[in-house]
Amino acid sequence: xxxxxxxxxxxxxxxxxxxxxxxxxxxxxxxxxxxxxxxxxxxxxxxxxxxxxxxxxxxxxxxxxxxxxxxxxxxxxxxxxxxxxxxxxxxxxxxxxxxxxxxxxxxxxxxxxxxxxxxxxxxxxxxxxxxxxxxxxxxxxxxxxxxxxxxxxxxxxxxxxxxxxxxxxxxxxxxxxxxxxxxxxxxxxxxxxxxxxxxxxxxxxxxxxxxxxxxxxxxxxxxxxxxxxxxxxxxxxxxxxxxxxxxxxxxxxxxxxxxxxxxxxxxxxxxxxxxxxxxxxxxxxxxxxxxxxxxxxxxxxxxxxxxxxxxxxxxxxxxxxxxxxxxxxxxxxxxxxxxxxxxxxxxxxxxxxxxxxxxxxxxxxxxxxxxxxxxxxxxxxxxxxxxxxxxxxxxxxxxxxxxxxxxxxxxxxxxxxxxxxxxxxxxxxxxxxxxxxxxxxxxxxxxxxxxxxxxxxxxxxxxxxxxxxxxxxxxxxxxxxxxxxxxxxxxxxxxxxxxxxxxxxxxxxxxxxxxxxxxxxxxxxxxxxxxxxxxxxxxxxxxxxxxxxxxxxx
Numbered sequence: 001x002x003x004x005x006x007x008x009x010x011x012x013x014x015x016x017x018x019x020x021x022x023x024x025x026x027x028x029x030x031x032x033x034x035x036x037x038x039x040x041x042x043x044x045x046x047x048x049x050x051x052x053x054x055x056x057x058x059x060x061x062x063x064x065x066x067x068x069x070x071x072x073x074x075x076x077x078x079x080x081x082x083x084x085x086x087x088x089x090x091x092x093x094x095x096x097x098x099x100x101x102x103x104x105x106x107x108x109x110x111x112x113x114x115x116x117x118x119x120x121x122x123x124x125x126x127x128x129x130x131x132x133x134x135x136x137x138x139x140x141x142x143x144x145x146x147x148x149x150x151x152x153x154x155x156x157x158x159x160x161x162x163x164x165x166x167x168x169x170x171x172x173x174x175x176x177x178x179x180x181x182x183x184x185x186x187x188x189x190x191x192x193x194x195x196x197x198x199x200x201x202x203x204x205x206x207x208x209x210x211x212x213x214x215x216x217x218x219x220x221x222x223x224x225x226x227x228x229x230x231x232x233x234x235x236x237x238x239x240x241x242x243x244x245x246x247x248x249x250x251x252x253x254x255x256x257x258x259x260x261x262x263x264x265x266x267x268x269x270x271x272x273x274x275x276x277x278x279x280x281x282x283x284x285x286x287x288x289x290x291x292x293x294x295x296x297x298x299x300x301x302x303x304x305x306x307x308x309x310x311x312x313x314x315x316x317x318x319x320x321x322x323x324x325x326x327x328x329x330x331x332x333x334x335x336x337x338x339x340x341x342x343x344x345x346x347x348x349x350x351x352x353x354x355x356x357x358x359x360x361x362x363x364x365x366x367x368x369x370x371x372x373x374x375x376x377x378x379x380x381x382x383x384x385x386x387x388x389x390x391x392x393x394x395x396x397x398x399x400x401x402x403x404x405x406x407x408x409x410x411x412x413x414x415x416x417x418x419x420x421x422x423x424x425x426x427x428x429x430x431x432x433x434x435x436x437x438x439x440x441x442x443x444x445x446x447x448x449x450x451x452x453x454x455x456x457x458x459x460x461x462x463x464x465x466x467x468x469x470x471x472x473x474x475x476x477x478x479x480x481x482x483x484x485x486x487x488x489x490x491x492x493x494x495x496x497x498x499x500x501x502x503x504x505x506x507x508x509x510x511x512x513x514x515x516x517x518x519x520x521x522x523x524x525x526x527x528x529x530x531x532x533x534x535x536x537x538x539x540x541x542x543x544x545x546x547x548x549x550x551x552x553x554x
Contacts, residue, residue, distance in 0.1 A: 046359050047291060047332070048290055049294075050232045052275060053297075055240040056240045056302055057268070057327055058308045058322075059310075060301075060308040060310045061239075061264075068265075071269075074272055078295075079339060082379070084329055086346060088346070090348065091299050091317050091392075092316065095392070096298040096348055100131070101130045101150070102124070103349050103350075104128065104369060115149070118184045118522060119514075120506070120509060122506070126157070132231060136165075139228070142233075143233070144159050144164045145216050145217050145235070146169040152522070153524060166196060167196055167197075172522055176244070177209045177245075178209075179204070180204065191520055210236055210270050217232065218278075238267045241305045243264055243305060245263060245267045257443075264305065291333070292331075293330070293331040296327070298326075299326070300312070300322045301322075303438040308443070309323075312474060315436075315438070321469070328346070336380050342378055342381070344383060344386075345386045345421070349369070350372050353372060353373045354374050357373050387422065388421055388422040388423070393497065394418070398431055400463045401415075402461035409484075414464050420493060427491070437474070510525070
């Protein structure tokens with residue numbers, strides 16, 4: 001089982017890292033103080049919602065999962081809240097973000113393959129109602145800070161057009177933490193920092209993005225009235241590559257020989273400090289007592305980029321547990337069972353209905369959601385309404401060479417990459433991706449070292465795996481041959497899900513996306529007006545031709 005968390009930092013090390021004491025805060029004017037009778041300035045019944053999404057944080061990379069990386073803030077928030085220890089996300093950035101913001105599986109938005117690339121004319125389909133849009137309907141002020149990665153090829157795809165009152169952050173999946181510059185391929189490079197709908201050149205001052213985003217969050221909280229509900233979506237860039245961090249955060253990790261792991265540790269230490277500062281701001285400006293803080297990683301860690309998912313199998317980009325089982329917790333004074341562990345099944349799609357219900361909003365009957373309201377599961381320890389998770393069905397991912405309908409008992413083509421969880425059982429088909437277990441010892445040397453990795457050589461032609469995840473969370477014992485009836489049952493469930501899938505949205509590159517054509521900035525390039533003008537010109541030309549032909553005929 002996962003080892004216990006590390007001991008807390010000493011006072012000296014806390015000061016060195018720049019942490020402030022939890023109690024050292026000044027109350028904002030009109031804020032409700034614990035122990036005082038709430039007066040006219042008391043918070044409304046609608047809670048403030050703060051959703052913090054880390055990027056590429058591995059399952060082991062938090063103190064309370066036994067990491068050598070110190071995360072005192074995350075450890076404290078989780079210990080005083082509810083740890084989610086059966087919590088699932090998607091294996092990559094775009095899929096997790098799309099499912100968070102819509103409450104729908106990828107197969108129901110067309111984003112079931114890979115991620116949205118910078119040069120693709122693609123975005124979260126505009127006919128999907130988003131979480132911030134629903135919260136705005138019931139009076140919330142909605143703000144996003146950080147990484148979007150849900151497409152931007154036209155203005156209608158931008159965060160401010162999808163429900164956010166304000167946006168400050170990046171549109172792409174990654175970029176330099178200081179310069180905010182990103183090259184998608186040689187010669188296709190541009191600036192990627194936005195404030196609302198325009199490039200934020202004024203903020204190009206070389207500040208590390210984790211710290212810059214935290215400063216923006218503090219400004220938003222300082223200027224907003226805590227008597228009115230706020231939804232704050234903070235999608236940090238950290239700890240995604242490139243591996244960069246300010247020098248002072250390396251101090252405690254010089255003993256880590258593996259340079260990627262050392263840089264990753266420094267990045268995570270900075271992120272932990274940032275979340276401490278966000279929490280202090282919530283207290284300082286009068287939000288905390290009526291707030292719900294949700295923390296989640298968007299996918300598993302990438303060992304080659306310093307992340308660790310040990311003792312889980314696999315990594316980011318795979319459907320093994322290491323790619324989809326995430327660090328997650330809820331911290332809130334509103335929780336009934338504080339200081340507990342939730343082992344019920346929870347998925348990232350569940351936040352959509354859960355948060356809308358908490359906000360006293362309405363979910364339209366015609367919205368076919370894949371998420372469930374799991375607040376009572378988290379807050380009161382009740383059973384989860386969720387019994388299954390469709391991890392994904394990707395019909396255009398590289399097909400497994402030996403997959404076939406026969407291997408799927410005539411129910412399913414096992415060449416297709418798919419994964420599903422039903423109660424204790426998990427089934428994978430096709431090519432599930434990198435499948436090593438990467439223990440901490442793999443990071444002991446200066447360079448990448450796979451000698452310590454545990455690998456499995458599958459028998460030729462294998463394209464189906466079955467695991468009892470409750471009994472075997474590390475996916476070491478394949479049970480597909482022992483329980484063929486269970487395999488068939490899960491294959492049928494996959495087939496049922498597949499009947500509801502929409503076509504995959506994964507268009508080819510558009511040369512008009514080149515930032516050189518857009519002032520050196522990554523941003524919307526598709527203009528509806530131009531398309532209409534061209535079509536209108538075409539129609540006009542056709543009319544002229546027809547009239548000329550009529551004259552000739554006369």
